[in-house]
Amino acid sequence: MSSTSRGYGALAGITAAAVAVGSAELVAVGTGARSAPLVAVGGVVVDAAPEPAKQFAIELFGGYDKIALLVGTAVLLGAFAALLGMLAVRRLVVGLAGVALFAVVGVAAAVTRPGAGFPAALPSLLGGLLGGFVLWLLVAGPLEPQPWPTASPGEAPSTGDRPAPEGRRRFLTGAGLLVGAAALSGVGGRWLAGRRGVAEARSALTLPTPVSPAPPVPAGADLARSQLAPYVTSNAAFYRIDTALAVPQVDPETWRLRIHGRVRNPITLTFAELLARPMVERYVTLACVSNEVGGDLVGNARWLGVPIRELLDEAEPLDGADQVVGRSVDGWTCGTPTEVLRDGRDALLAVGMNGEPLPVEHGFPVRMVVPGLYGYVSACKWLVELELTSFADFDAYWVPRGWSARGPVKTQSRIDVPRPRNRLTAGPVTVAGVAWAQHVGIAGVEVRVDGGPWQPATLAPAVSADTWVQWSWQWAATAGEHTVEVRATDRTGAVQTGRRRPVAPDGATGWHRVTVNVR
Incomplete structure (x- = not known):
């Protein structure tokens, strides 16, 4: 040839x-x-x-x-x-x-x-x-x-x-x-x-007014510094990690939610019926279990939806139904502890995000939002089913692949500024970042330089324990190469561990550090 x-x-x-x-x-x-x-x-x-x-x-x-x-x-x-x-x-x-x-x-x-x-x-x-x-x-x-x-x-x-x-x-x-x-x-x-698809249906949707609006963001919650993640993450900037190569197109006119399995009263809801129910609005930070120490697979948004607890109460789970399996239209599943969805936290079937209908890539028309759990066990997008079962009887998508069946979010803190590539001059330098311990809350953040003593940072106010918090610390920087580390303490008094562990099987741990050069 x-x-x-x-x-x-x-x-x-x-x-x-x-x-x-x-x-x-x-x-x-x-x-x-x-x-x-x-x-x-x-x-x-x-x-x-x-x-x-x-x-x-x-x-x-x-x-x-x-x-x-x-x-x-x-x-x-x-x-x-x-x-x-x-x-x-x-x-x-x-x-x-x-x-x-x-x-x-x-x-x-x-x-x-x-x-x-x-x-x-x-x-x-x-x-x-x-x-x-x-x-x-x-x-x-x-x-x-x-x-x-x-x-x-x-x-x-x-x-x-x-x-x-x-x-x-x-x-x-x-x-x-x-x-x-x-x-x-x-x-x-x-x-x-x-x-x-559903772009036109989404744009034509008018969200209902919540009976319980989100608390206002307190003054000073956002330090508004360059390179520091804003307190509220925009829809466009919010991280997206899922298994869908093509974003599912779910028509709200034909959407149905089945609540079934180990329940006394199975329920099927149309989208119109869901929208007619009393809505609440809350700020909630979500985090991906694949987020490395210092990573950006985390974001905070204002969610509008129906409390999952109320729907489960109507369905009346039977004894032994300790897991709620959320199933997406593309077959993906996540398993959430039933007790978590009924313990009073603001777990929602969300239809809105930051004042507008859910973006299609973030689960339109309906997704789950659960404070305090990693997304792989709670944040089912394009939701069409809630099945009551048990952890002994069913493993959701990621569990057979080596991940933990239950995924409580670990306390984490992150340095956003300065960054390694920033040009720093000896003298006052602001170190700032975010920290989160959803549904528990952050009590304090500490910073240290070159392994020295820990110094308390100043916390900005936050809407609730279900969101992250911004922090800042003033450093009298001297010339040379320096390593800056951060750690957080939650409201139970537990200090973030410095032990470095990978993301598998239930989330990374360790203190975030950055190395910077000061002239």
Whole structure:
């Protein structure tokens, strides 16, 4: 096989793959499938990947881990498609068999996703057929770049001479048009999915007025310093960690919440019925169990919703129902201790975030918000079920993957300023950050430099024990390299441990430290 033929074959394979993926996006919209093949395969990868790999991705990419996975999957698909194209130049049947294999993988991934039906198979099937047709078109059909002599019927032409100019132009023009059409199909499919989705329904929603508004943010709660996290995290800046590669589109008109399992009175609610119930509004800080010491997978927002306790009281859990399993529309589950949801804390089925309907990527139309628990055991987004069961009978999504069944948030503190790259001058320097111990509250924060004595920082006021608090400390900095550390004490008197532990299985511990240079 000549290098010229290999190059044309690789381009033919990539073009065929692009057409298959792009057309599948449109088919997914037209058939009502929840996701196109690339997303379905990516979802299987997320579920099957070992925990160290997932944690590494979160540490490396943070909230962009899903984009990184999709880009990586697309790159691998392109590489395999190029290889298939080169093989198809010699034997077309091999290339077509490879396309068929990709289609089978896509179908298998799609139909095994939670809630998938027969329409889930159609994007991969039809995309595979179009991909195979394009591969034939470019390798053995009217758009082949030159008269590669065919060795025998059913085989692609053999290689040898360079393509004639007119054949090369025909091939490149055809491939370019097909790639352009594939790109338009993919982008158009994504656009139509959004139109078919819930953005318009969300924008038309008017949130009810809470019967119990959130307490006002006290004066001075936000120190308003550059690089210091604001007391209230904006919706756009709020961290997002979940397993959904494609954000679920849940129509509030058809949304239903089932409260069932070990209860005396099963309940089914429509969205309108949920909105008609008395709403409360609270500031609550949420944290991800994957948050490293000093990490930013934590945020504070104002949530509007219905107290979960009231719904559970109506359902009347039976004896032994010590776990409430929240189930997302995409099948993801979290298991929350029933006693936590009924102990008086402001655990909510939230419909609003910072004064507007939940953003789609943060769980529209309904999600759970539970103060004091890490998100993986409490913060189910795109919620459609609450099932009463027991920890002995059911393990939620992350538990079989090595994480603790119960995830109380650990007391943490973080230095936001100064940062290692800041240019500091000897003299007064403000050290500031945030600390949190949800549902317990922060009693004090201390700072030390170069392992010296701990010095008390000044705490800003906070709305409640369910939110983080900002703190600051004035340091008389001297020239040289220095290490600054912070620790917090909660309102029970427990001091944050300095023992360094990783995030698995139930949250990282240790004191956050930064090393800075002072001139």
